[in-house]
Amino acid sequence: MMNKFFTGLVKFVDGEFTITTKRKAKPARRHTDHHEPTFKERFTQWHDEKGPAFFKAAYGIASIVICLTMITILLITASFLPEYGNPDNPVNNEVSERYIEKGLEETGSVNIVSGMILDYRAFDTLGESHVLFTASAAVMLLMKKEKRGKEQTDRFSPKRDIIVKTVAQIIIPFLLVYGVYLMLNGHLSPGGGFSAGAVMGAALILFSSAFGYKKIKTVFTEKFIKIVTLASLLFYAGIKCYSFYTGANHIPTGIPLGQPGAILSSGLILPLNIAVGLVVTCTMYSFYSLFSKGEI
Amino acid sequence: MPFVANFPLFCIVITLAGSVATSMLNGKNAFRLNTFIISLCLVMNFSLLVYLVTNPQQITYMMGHFPAPWGNETRFGPLEALVATVFCFVMLVSLISGKTDIFEDVKSDRVNIFYVMINLLMSSLLALVYTNDLFTAYVFVEINTLSACSVVMAKENGKTISATIRYLIMSLLGSGLFLMSIILLYDLTGHLLMVNIHENLVQLMASGDYMFPLTIIVGLLSVGMAMKSALFPFHTWLSHAHGSATTASSSILSGLVLKGYIILLIKVYCRVIGIEIVSQMKVLNILFVFGVMGMIIGSIDAIGETHIKRMIAYSSVAQMGYIYVGISLGTTAGFVAAVFHIIVHAFTKPMLFSAAGGFASASGHKYHFDQLKGAAYRNPIAGVAFVIGSLSMIGIPFFAGFGAKYYLSTAAMTNPGKMWFVLLALAISTVLNAVYYIKALATVYSREGVEDTARRKISKSYTIGMSLFIVANVALGLFYQRIVDILSLGMKFF
Amino acid sequence: MGPNLLNNYFETAAMILFGIGFTTLFLQPNLIKKVIGLNIMDSAIYLFLAAKGYIDGRLAPIVVNGVTDMETYINPIPSGLVLTGIVVGVSVTAVSLSLIQKLYKEYHTLDMDEILTKVSKEGDH
Incomplete structure (x- = not known):
């Protein structure tokens, strides 16, 4: 059951929920114990009937949560970055200096x-x-x-x-x-x-x-x-x-x-x-x- | 500089040019040219390896007329040369043994494009192994992604195409995160070359303000690479992509493509961020947890699987877990164990996939276990290979997989906080591995209810390829000490 | 929280766009929208890079009248990186669109979930 839970969770997070593996595993198992309606079978039935609507809603919530988390993390990172348009930023170092000052001489290219x-x-x-x-x-x-x-x-x-x-x-x-x-x-x-x-x-x-x-x-x-x-x-x-x-x-x-x-x-x-x-x-x-x- | 130092450049350019030339040839000639080019790369990388082992050093090779912070460069020591040699060898042998399947699965007017993609894949892998520049790495990661996807979709049917698009989407998410983290690193340090970034990062860290953005950068990068190399929560695409592709593609994807990204990740940790800084970060703990979960859940998924190729693919998920656990120990021994595991897995998994392909083509292209009963009698050489591969994956002594597990557990001793978890997970995972591999072995060797055990005609290329795989695996099992010595030597010059 | 969130408004915009694009590519079931998300994500990175190259009051990096002074021109490196990024983005978009077209011909839908359900119904060989 743990495994089922985890794969379900993962596939849900992955955003590409499918029932491929479970579907395929099923017919083989049905031959051995097809009398008792197991939890697994009830889950599959529930999934087939109500699954699409449920997962559509879950997609929506998950995407909002992931989007906001991602943006927040990135914005906090951006707030630490060097100031916009400042000539003293670390990117304006000896590398760009040589490209600009020696570029014409070393490559012959005006651009x-x-x-x-x-x-x-x-x-x-x-x-x-x-x-x-x-x-x-x-x-x-x-x-x-x-x-x-x-x-x-x-x-x-x-x-x-x-x-x-x-x-x-x-x-x-x-x-x-x-x-x-x-x-x-x-x-x-x-x-x-x-x-x-x-x-x-x-x-x-x-x-x-x-x-x-x-x-x-x-x-x-x-x-x-x-x-x-x-x-x-x-x-x-x-x-x-x-x-x-x-x-x-x-x-x-x-x-x-x-x-x-x-x-x-x-x-x-x-x-x-x-x-x-x-x-x-x-x-x-x-x-x-x-x-x-x-x-x- | 010795002449052999030019070989990485030659290999990369020859494979790139070879890919362009291959697009003009027909299928048969494409195969010949491709085999020739990859053998040439194998010879060149091997001679570089011999040179670097006899004269241990790190060679810095300028790509152009300008030294490091201005121009591109490649940088390599024994470790890179060894990994590149292994990649070339595995690529060559997988292609030889999968030749018949390629010509059956891919439409005849497109076989040459398949080989174009193989060449591009090879050159991108070599570039990822040798490069010392993060942006070059990004460009070649993209070549790698596109060509790997094309190699999957070459067998055109609905199943492979839908598997390819899942693979492509996950890979693109991964490369987006990777590019973002490179650019943030560039913004903070002003460099794109690995060693120069490291020098600036050390100064930045001394000031102490940048721990948070740096953690985020390392996190984004690790998640990006983990998505591409199918670490546990991002592994759902793998079984479909590897399970439905043609045999040679599955071998190459699981044996090499996943590994290229991990080599890059190790490079970033050791060379760009530095082991000292990385080992203080929480990111490694997250990777560790995912790695351990991958080891166990990958194996559990493999037990429940009835499709032989998908079972082997889930086993790859577990093996990626081992490699990430090795990395996340954050010590030199851990990195050596991870790279050794990469090499062992690169030898073993393609052999298993080729064997599975052999079983399937001897049983009317069926992949489910109930249709594969007695397949080892129909294709004996695949049976032998499957036995050796399974024993190695389970970790029986005198096989390579045992060495990998042994070094991982000794490496775990260097990190007391994680030691017990690693040992426990190794034990559980070994038992689970044994369960599904022995089940698979019992199926392919069962005579019960099987009338048809007559030997099928096996193509010459398949026999040659499988014999090479078997010899290589047995040799690796007997002499793995030597490989680990080279890796430890290489780690000093990494 | 660092000091520069409001000064770095280009970066801020780029990060927000990146988040939106990433999520769209990740979770949107419609394949065409996924590709649009990919392009938003890429564009966010180009915007970010373009902002990184800019320096107040300087010219584009084309040498004018032989003046080769660092104080005159903006940083040329991000421009080069954007160029590479655009080419990579075009290639990736072309490949994903062709995959989508092929899938649409096979399954007559653009919804990833429906496609996967149909694939699993097909069974495997």
């Missing part, structure tokens, strides 16, 4: 954040772009349709509305040019690979919903998208492996940093931004097309 994420802390960013890759592979694993007739793809194809078409015609060139600008200027101005990829991905999504899948498939076939992702990610991993290897073994990379502020400057940051931008574009578009029609 300090780009310099930080793609040079000083590049290992995080390497992982981050692979998180995106993981997600796109996972979505592909789930959403990819089995190969069937063609007519099903056409059924989900968006209606070619005249308003959407006209607006898309005007706006898509600007979006694409702006995306490319963000990608190529990531080391000079706000922007960088991730935001550029989001903008270009949006342009592709708009294109495919305005003009249909057939049009966009003239260039962006599944193979094309896979090859672009593959090339960018392999380039990224390879170049960063080289950079980590030389850094740890104290070998100079031999890559010129160039004149700060020029478009061809800041060493590896520009090619990395391009690679990241392409990966993000392809991932965003493939999310959309996998969700809407089950294939790229």
